[in-house]
């Protein structure tokens with residue numbers, strides 16, 4: 331058997347597997363030729379096993395290995411008001427796919443090996459998902475909602491969310507996403523930052539409309555996440571069986587206690603109310619910047635209520651995962667903010683790996699470094715469980731065993 335058939339061993343690394351209490355020293359990780367992990371653990375033990383199969387050994391020289399990150403709030407066709415919207419809406423389908431593929435590649439290279447897409451355009455996300463699976467283009471593993479759903483004139487209607495009205499209308503809109511291949515459903519139940527004619531606390535769906543979405547999606551075995559701002563609207567949706575809240579700009583202690591008790595997850599996307607530079611760089615209108623920054627203090631409080639109540643918090647950036655932010659990426663900055671708000675670095679790492687995989691129903695496949703999982707990992711200089719900002723020192727990204735980025739030549743250098 332040639333060495334390419336037996337894969338390779340990453341040795342001499344410190345490793346965090348996605349769930350453990352701490353990063354372990356002297357670890358080894360054996361990547362099989364199928365791109366999945368064959369063994370992981372004590373380096374000597376893994377090497378002994380792999381040597382029998384003549385696997386190549388790559389010495390990572392003490393670098394830290396953690397699971398590839400999962401970003402739970404991504405729009406590869408993000409179209410904020412202004413030039414971004416013009417370029418996405420002015421693009422024909424071919425150009426749209428290419429723009430999204432570019433964002434997908436950037437996402438992957440930033441260390442995000444899996445992305446949950448929560449509102450895309452013209453089902454180009456389905457085509458991109460297939461192309462990535464085939465290896466035609468580089469990008470994260472995709473779990474997508476297809477189009478977000480909203481009421482007529484509701485949040486996202488000007489960014490290609492699909493408009494519907496009445497229970498029948500929302501049932502049909504939900505089924506249209508399922509027909510196209512949606513893995514989950516995203517519905518906008520209140521106003522938000524990017525809608526000119528609404529406020530963050532504008533209720534937008536009636537109970538029977540929300541119930542129609544939830545019932546249809548759940549019957550088909552899909553979860554539902556909601557773009558939502560104000561507590562009263564979210565309370566109603568949670569009562570009806572909502573699975574996850576996006577943004578939650580105005581959460582209260584009472585609501586977060588209910589969310590925790592019912593196992594409703596929360597993706598704060600805290601960067602969206604504190605990314606003035608990104609908005610300015612992309613020419614979004616002044617009213618939107620004001621509304622975003624104005625929501626900041628209450629949004630921060632909401633995250634702190636969720637932390638205090640023990641709500642399951644998942645990492646999502648809303649901004650493109652790889653977008654530059656404070657000399658790092660939106661993804662890393664989001665994770666730093668989560669620590670600033672009161673989560674431990676380990677809790678934040680869990681939120682961006684194994685907990686996210688759990689929400690996606692992908693435990694054992696992504697989000698953890700365990701035997702049988704995809705070899706999706708990133709290589710860092712320092713330990714993010716000691717200091718989350720170690721994520722700024724990312725030097726390599728491996729997806730399905732393939733080094734798609736390797737700044738220091740640590741991984742490829744050892745490969746044939």
Ligand SMILES: [Zn+2]
Nearest residue numbers: 403405448648
């Ligand atoms: Zn969003």
